[in-house]
Amino acid sequence: MMTPPSHALSRSLMQAALVALALMLSSGGSHAADWGLDQLMEDLAKIRSGRARFTEEKTIAMLDAPVESSGELFYRAPDHLERHTFEPKSESMTVDGGDLLIVRDGQEYRLQLQGYPELAAFIDSIRGTLAGDRQALEHKYRLGLEGDAENWVLQLLPVDEKMQAIVWRIRIGGVHDDVRSIEITLADGDSSLMRIERLDKP
Amino acid sequence: MKRHGRFAIALWLVSILVCGIIISRTQFTTDLSVFLPRSPTPEQQLLLEQVRDGLASRLILVGIEGADAPTRSRLSKQIAQRLRADPEFVSVNNGEPVNAEEDRDFLFSHRYLLSPNVIPEHFSVDSLHAALSDSIDLLASPAGLLVKALLPRDPTGEMERLIGQLSSGSRPRLADGVWSSRDGARALLLMQTRASGSDIDAQQRAMAAIRAAFDGASGASAGAILLMTGPGVFSVTSRDTIKKQVSRLSFISIVLIATLLLLVYRSFTALALGFLPVVTGMLAGIVAVSMGFGVVHGITLGFGTALIGESVDYSIYLFVQSERGGTSQQVWIKRFWPTIRLGVLTSIFGFASLLLSGFPGLAQLGLYAISGLIAAATVTRFVLPHLLPTSFRIHDLSTIGLTLGSLLRRAAALRWGAVIVLAVACAILVQHRAIIWDHKIASLSPVSQADLKLDADLRSDMGAPDVRYLVVVSGTDRESVLRAAEQVSTVLQVQVEQGELAGFESPSRYLPSLATQRARQASLPDSAQLEADLAQAVQGLPVRAQLFAPFLADVEAARGQPLLQAADLERTSMAMAVDALLIRQDGHWSVLLPLTAPAGGNINAGHMRTVLTATNLPNVLFVDMKAESDQLYSGYLHEAIQLSLGGLVAIIGLLLVFRAPMSVLRIIAPLAAAVITVTAGLALFGQQLTILHLVGLLLVAAVGSNYALFLDRTNYAQPSSEETMSEAKRLVHSPSPRTLASMVFASLTTVAGFGMLSFANVSILQALGVTVAPGVVLALLYSAIFARQADE
Numbered sequence: 006m007m008t009p010p011s012h013a014l015s016r017s018l019m020q021a022a023l024v025a026l027a028l029m030l031s032s033g034g035s036h037a038a039d040w041g042l043d044q045l046m047e048d049l050a051k052i053r054s055g056r057a058r059f060t061e062e063k064t065i066a067m068l069d070a071p072v073e074s075s076g077e078l079f080y081r082a083p084d085h086l087e088r089h090t091f092e093p094k095s096e097s098m099t100v101d102g103g104d105l106l107i108v109r110d111g112q113e114y115r116l117q118l119q120g121y122p123e124l125a126a127f128i129d130s131i132r133g134t135l136a137g138d139r140q141a142l143e144h145k146y147r148l149g150l151e152g153d154a155e156n157w158v159l160q161l162l163p164v165d166e167k168m169q170a171i172v173w174r175i176r177i178g179g180v181h182d183d184v185r186s187i188e189i190t191l192a193d194g195d196s197s198l199m200r201i202e203r204l205d206k207p
Numbered sequence: 208m209k210r211h212g213r214f215a216i217a218l219w220l221v222s223i224l225v226c227g228i229i230i231s232r233t234q235f236t237t238d239l240s241v242f243l244p245r246s247p248t249p250e251q252q253l254l255l256e257q258v259r260d261g262l263a264s265r266l267i268l269v270g271i272e273g274a275d276a277p278t279r280s281r282l283s284k285q286i287a288q289r290l291r292a293d294p295e296f297v298s299v300n301n302g303e304p305v306n307a308e309e310d311r312d313f314l315f316s317h318r319y320l321l322s323p324n325v326i327p328e329h330f331s332v333d334s335l336h337a338a339l340s341d342s343i344d345l346l347a348s349p350a351g352l353l354v355k356a357l358l359p360r361d362p363t364g365e366m367e368r369l370i371g372q373l374s375s376g377s378r379p380r381l382a383d384g385v386w387s388s389r390d391g392a393r394a395l396l397l398m399q400t401r402a403s404g405s406d407i408d409a410q411q412r413a414m415a416a417i418r419a420a421f422d423g424a425s426g427a428s429a430g431a432i433l434l435m436t437g438p439g440v441f442s443v444t445s446r447d448t449i450k451k452q453v454s455r456l457s458f459i460s461i462v463l464i465a466t467l468l469l470l471v472y473r474s475f476t477a478l479a480l481g482f483l484p485v486v487t488g489m490l491a492g493i494v495a496v497s498m499g500f501g502v503v504h505g506i507t508l509g510f511g512t513a514l515i516g517e518s519v520d521y522s523i524y525l526f527v528q529s530e531r532g533g534t535s536q537q538v539w540i541k542r543f544w545p546t547i548r549l550g551v552l553t554s555i556f557g558f559a560s561l562l563l564s565g566f567p568g569l570a571q572l573g574l575y576a577i578s579g580l581i582a583a584a585t586v587t588r589f590v591l592p593h594l595l596p597t598s599f600r601i602h603d604l605s606t607i608g609l610t611l612g613s614l615l616r617r618a619a620a621l622r623w624g625a626v627i628v629l630a631v632a633c634a635i636l637v638q639h640r641a642i643i644w645d646h647k648i649a650s651l652s653p654v655s656q657a658d659l660k661l662d663a664d665l666r667s668d669m670g671a672p673d674v675r676y677l678v679v680v681s682g683t684d685r686e687s688v689l690r691a692a693e694q695v696s697t698v699l700q701v702q703v704e705q706g707e708l709a710g711f712e713s714p715s716r717y718l719p720s721l722a723t724q725r726a727r728q729a730s731l732p733d734s735a736q737l738e739a740d741l742a743q744a745v746q747g748l749p750v751r752a753q754l755f756a757p758f759l760a761d762v763e764a765a766r767g768q769p770l771l772q773a774a775d776l777e778r779t780s781m782a783m784a785v786d787a788l789l790i791r792q793d794g795h796w797s798v799l800l801p802l803t804a805p806a807g808g809n810i811n812a813g814h815m816r817t818v819l820t821a822t823n824l825p826n827v828l829f830v831d832m833k834a835e836s837d838q839l840y841s842g843y844l845h846e847a848i849q850l851s852l853g854g855l856v857a858i859i860g861l862l863l864v865f866r867a868p869m870s871v872l873r874i875i876a877p878l879a880a881a882v883i884t885v886t887a888g889l890a891l892f893g894q895q896l897t898i899l900h901l902v903g904l905l906l907v908a909a910v911g912s913n914y915a916l917f918l919d920r921t922n923y924a925q926p927s928s929e930e931t932m933s934e935a936k937r938l939v940h941s942p943s944p945r946t947l948a949s950m951v952f953a954s955l956t957t958v959a960g961f962g963m964l965s966f967a968n969v970s971i972l973q974a975l976g977v978t979v980a981p982g983v984v985l986a987l988l989y990s991a992i993f994a995r996q997a998d999e
Contacts, residue, residue: 065346068749143419
């Protein structure tokens with residue numbers, strides 16, 4: 006884990022308290038018993054927008070050391086996603102529907118996601134998960150869910166052969182309706198791990 | 208029938224036949240560039256050619272509205288797929304990445320020749336270190352995935368730079384994989400036809416092909432609407448409009464005039480005979496224009512419609528003014544023909560000034576009017592009298608004539624009223640003097656406001672620059688113009704950075720001059736040097752120099768790479784830009800660099816000219832297309848005003864030959880009054896005068912001069928023959944009732960002919976109508992009011 010232990014401890018205590026509170030407020034205990042992919046999707050779908058801090062670590066074979074970046078994410082249901090990178094270099098990426106806008110070094114790059122299947126794969130997996138859109142996800146990936154509501158990992162394996170040549174596996178981890186990490190492993194072995202911390206959690 | 212009568216008829220029939228043959232071979236056009244001035248300078252010539260045949264003229268913008276976004280997207284893709292196979296279209300773009308692979312291949316394999324970054328320092332250790340460091344940062348970003356594969360071959364990021372340059376222009380947004388308007392309500396396509404915009408038939412075929420592709424694709428998708436716009440589309444719709452309007456208006460005014468004449472004559476024979484001079488005049492007009500200009504313009508034909516009302520006057524004079532009986536036509540010829548001949552001559556002198564106009568369109572109108580009127584008058588004089596049956600008679604108009612006569616005698620009472628109206632008109636003119644003339648060339652455009660709005664909407668959706676500001680570089684060969692364009696680009700880039708410009712385009716971006724390419728090649732270090740520098744540059748970075756072996760190989764290859772030629776661009780989307788902006792014409796080369804004004808601002812023309820002059824490059828021109836064409840038009844408007852005044856002087860001179868000076872003043876004064884009143888009326892109704900209003904005013908003077916001549920007392924002072932002595936004596940102080948009746952009917956037919964044009968949707972025709980119809984009535988009224996009375 007990247008976060009210092011003391012910080013992690015206080016945070017998990019906070020979360021435990023919040024979870025207890027949430028359980029008390031929710032209607033009865035049947036909630037936990039039925040928990041599965043549908044329930045997870047339903048919970049995620051309820052979140053209409055969110056803001057989060059992220060740190061990402063990419064391991065690339067051609068580089069001797071991993072490259073790190075950090076910044077903020079913003080999501081608005083169902084298909085608007087922004088990623089503002091502050092470190093190592095200011096940059097922003099905005100996805101709206103099928104359009105992608107990258108602003109870097111004062112230059113704007115407008116791309117159509119359809120033209121860039123590699124990018125589309127990541128973005129669709131993240132957006133699909135955040136939107137709780139099981140159908141959209143299953144259109145492109147074989148889904149597998151591990152763990153329970155307290156600590157789940159959703160694994161996505163591309164169905165399409167062309168995609169398989171690019172992406173091997175995407176693992177999205179979270180707690181209840183809170184996505185905490187996205188781990189992407191490419192077919193060539195390069196990988197990235199993004200840790201997410203919500204900033205506007207109620 | 209006398210012998211020379213038969214001869215005249217035979218000659219006339221033969222001429223009609225010849226006219227028919229010539230007309231059957233005549234080309235008709237609706238290309239409105241004839242109403243653009245013949246340009247005096249090569250630069251302006253180039254601009255006008257661009258307007259007519261340049262790339263901009265070959266673009267058709269297509270919008271698909273209605274239905275839902277996926278349907279529109281499907282339609283867009285199906286239309287594009289079908290039309291890409293159609294040889295009528297050079298390119299069909301709808302946002303689908305059809306050329307993406309070719310574009311990327313082209314850019315990547317020529318990146319060291321194309322990238323403006325490639326200078327010797329670019330490959331120094333420090334620069335390499337900085338570039339590598341940037342590239343590694345880029346790997347960390349989401350876009351890193353796109354460049355990861357390129358890193359070993361392009362660590363200095365040339366490809367990224369080139370793509371950035373390409374996508375810097377605003378492009379339409381994409382919805383469901385195809386271009387769409389900003390509000391997402393329309394799918395957009397941009398097509399380039401093979402034929403130039405002035406080839407209206409080809410443009411019409413292209414439009415039909417687009418329509419067919421849409422209909423073929425839409426099938427099950429009710430509710431989808433196809434929209435098209437662009438210069439070619441405008442030409443086609445203008446032609447349709449002009450055709451429809453001209454034929455409809457001709458029909459209506461012929462029916463109207465025929466009805467009027469039938470009411471007056473109560474004789475079908477007279478009606479049929481009365482139209483003979485008209486038909487002859489129309490045929491002669493078309494033939495003269497066809498032989499003089501090679502083509503006849505639709506507007507000229509529309510104008511001809513109006514001239515029906517004028518040329519029918521001659522036969523009206525003949526029929527109404529002649530006495531009954533076989534010899535009366537001879538009497539008419541002796542008594543009235545000299546006056547009519549003078550009227551025809553004044554008209555000809557008036558229109559002759561148009562022949563000198565720099566607008567081929569105006570010169571056509573002048574030639575048509577002159578030859579048409581001569582033919583109509585000649586037929587009336589020499590053929591028509593021989594065709595009249597001995598028993599020819601029309602309804603007796605004496606009663607109406609007598610009523611008119613008493614009205615005329617009382618018309619003098621209106622003098623003060625008329626003077627007041629005239630004074631008010633003068634006041635209005637003085638008040639509006641600054642805005643009387645419309646100096647915008649767009650005022651001649653037959654394109655409707657709705658169509659212009661659609662065009663503006665689609666253009667802004669498409670992010671297509673309005674090609675208003677251009678820098679034009681000309682020279683003798685491709686290399687020299689490209690080099691000059693590169694120097695200009697350097698200057699323009701500074702202006703972009705200073706915020707004077709939002710951006711600019713140059714073909715030298717995709718096809719640099721050979722000199723620049725050679726300089727870039729020379730900047731590339733040899734393998735050994737680059738390898739050594741690279742080894743130093745990677746220090747402190749998380750990469751090993753070995754990774755960049757492909758980079759070394761690519762640079763080495765680029766050093767010996769054949770230089771980029773225009774042909775290498777084929778099948779890429781850059782080819783279109785280069786074709787449009789690098790033009791060869793008669794061994795003369797030009798580069799166009801379209802400028803984009805900063806958002807919400809204008810380009811400071813003075814500043815740009817100063818900056819460009821400072822480059823000391825010869826043959827570099829900053830052009831504001833709109834100002835330039837307006838200025839051109841304005842110049843020709845002034846020319847036309849001067850020519851018209853010249854025409855007026857000619858008319859006065861002519862009259863002075865045949866009439867006493869006071870008499871001339873009496874003839875001219877009502878015409879001047881009519882012209883002033885009409886102009887004031889137009890100003891009052893907010894109609895700014897265009898060059899066609901001016902033609903209308905000239906017509907008012909020409910037609911009105913006939914009335915003034917007839918009403919002028921001196922005509923009747925000298926009896927021309929024994930037979931009419933008694934009548935002449937009786938009418939020594941005023942025109943006969945028949946003459947009066949004929950003039951009123953003649954003016955009614957003229958008003959009917961031109962009045963119809965007022966209802967035209969084509970601004971050029973409408974301008975003629977609203978000027979001539981009221982002008983003719985006013986000319987008659989003023990002539991009557993100010994005619995010398997019996998007691999004077």
